[in-house]
Amino acid sequence: MSHQGIVFRATGSWYSVSDSLSAEVVECRLRGRIRLEGVRSTNPVVVGDVVDYQRTADGEATITGIHPRRNYIIRRASNLSRESHILAANIDRAVIVVSLVDPATSYEFIDRMLVTCEAYNIPALLALNKVDLLEGRPELREELLGVYAAAGYRVVGVSATRGDNINALRELLAGRTSLISGNSGVGKSSLIRAIEPGAELRTGEVSHAHHKGRHTTTFSQVHPLSGGGYLIDTPGIKGFGLIDFTPEELCRYFPEMMRLSPGCRYYNCTHVHEPDCAVVRAVAQGEVPERRYQSYLKMLQGDEKYR
Numbered sequence: 001m002s003h004q005g006i007v008f009r010a011t012g013s014w015y016s017v018s019d020s021l022s023a024e025v026v027e028c029r030l031r032g033r034i035r036l037e038g039v040r041s042t043n044p045v046v047v048g049d050v051v052d053y054q055r056t057a058d059g060e061a062t063i064t065g066i067h068p069r070r071n072y073i074i075r076r077a078s079n080l081s082r083e084s085h086i087l088a089a090n091i092d093r094a095v096i097v098v099s100l101v102d103p104a105t106s107y108e109f110i111d112r113m114l115v116t117c118e119a120y121n122i123p124a125l126l127a128l129n130k131v132d133l134l135e136g137r138p139e140l141r142e143e144l145l146g147v148y149a150a151a152g153y154r155v156v157g158v159s160a161t162r163g164d165n166i167n168a169l170r171e172l173l174a175g176r177t178s179l180i181s182g183n184s185g186v187g188k189s190s191l192i193r194a195i196e197p198g199a200e201l202r203t204g205e206v207s208h209a210h211h212k213g214r215h216t217t218t219f220s221q222v223h224p225l226s227g228g229g230y231l232i233d234t235p236g237i238k239g240f241g242l243i244d245f246t247p248e249e250l251c252r253y254f255p256e257m258m259r260l261s262p263g264c265r266y267y268n269c270t271h272v273h274e275p276d277c278a279v280v281r282a283v284a285q286g287e288v289p290e291r292r293y294q295s296y297l298k299m300l301q302g303d304e305k306y307r
């Protein structure tokens with residue numbers, strides 16, 4: 001008999017599957033080859049995958065099929081390699097966790113992640129954590145809100161330690177699969193704990209049952225939410241700004257610039273040096289934030305630093 005579940009941990013040859021009906025955790029292996037069309041990846045089954053599995057006579061369980069992915073995010077194995085590593089699949093939303101002090105996330109870092117979300121068609125939400133540290137400096141928060149509201153992104157100010165807006169964030173995430181991303185130290189783990197007390201404990205138990213001695217933090221994990229849905233944590237991954245694009249296509253991933261581009265003289269305007277450019281005009285008039293435009297220019301230059 002075949003069962004269905006979602007993969008919430010993938011470590012080498014073992015996959016932890018949460019059964020879709022019972023939420024029971026089943027440790028599965030992959031036997032034989034499961035082919036996925038169009039993807040040459042180093043890992044055939046990833047967190048977020050919906051799979052079919054069967055129990056075998058020896059008390060083990062085997063993954064027998066993968067349901068088509070709605071979307072997935074990849075990291076290329078290397079710049080020279082055509083193989084890619086899939087980080088997670090079937091994501092409803094990316095939550096980009098940022099903080100403005102201790103540590104300060106750079107606007108460029110945020111923009112690279114947003115561009116990736118746009119390219120993968122994953123709606124993004126910014127969670128500005130550590131607002132308790134911004135009491136004396138409201139201008140930092142205002143600036144971030146202004147820049148991203150203009151681009152059409154939602155920003156929720158939260159504090160994992162003081163509890164500000166945690167209920168609101170929990171409600172936003174309920175019933176959906178959300179990827180939690182952000183640079184180290186911004187409070188991703190703290191936020192997951194605040195949203196779902198015991199979430200890490202539950203995934204931790206699984207890691208001890210079958211993967212003794214493994215360094216669990218190097219693997220993506222899916223934390224089931226009691227209100228339905230999952231949080232996918234990809235520790236050790238700085239961001240996921242890892243896509244290839246042509247100069248003409250990049251501005252499609254900056255919504256506020258894309259909206260203006262029909263006003264440019266040239267249909268293939270890159271908004272850098274062309275005459276009569278609506279984007280350059282809007283930047284000069286302060287309608288497009290300078291910070292966003294600077295990120296755009298840096299990404300156009302093809303800075304390899306983040307790849």
Ligand SMILES: Nc1nc2c(ncn2[C@@H]2O[C@H](COP(=O)(O)OP(=O)(O)O)[C@@H](O)[C@H]2O)c(=O)[nH]1
Pocket residue numbers: 129130131132133158159160161162182183184185186187188189190191
């Ligand atoms: N003041 C303050 N500190 C926080 C907040 N959230 C997390 N921290 C602290 O920031 C540090 C890094 O948090 P952690 O969750 O490990 O960040 P991660 O690397 O993104 O998972 C820890 O010392 C947390 O206690 C917050 O809302 N306010």
Ligand SMILES: [Mg+2]
Pocket residue numbers: 188189190235
């Ligand atoms: Mg962490």
Ligand SMILES: [Zn+2]
Pocket residue numbers: 261264265269270271272274276277278279280
């Ligand atoms: Zn232009």
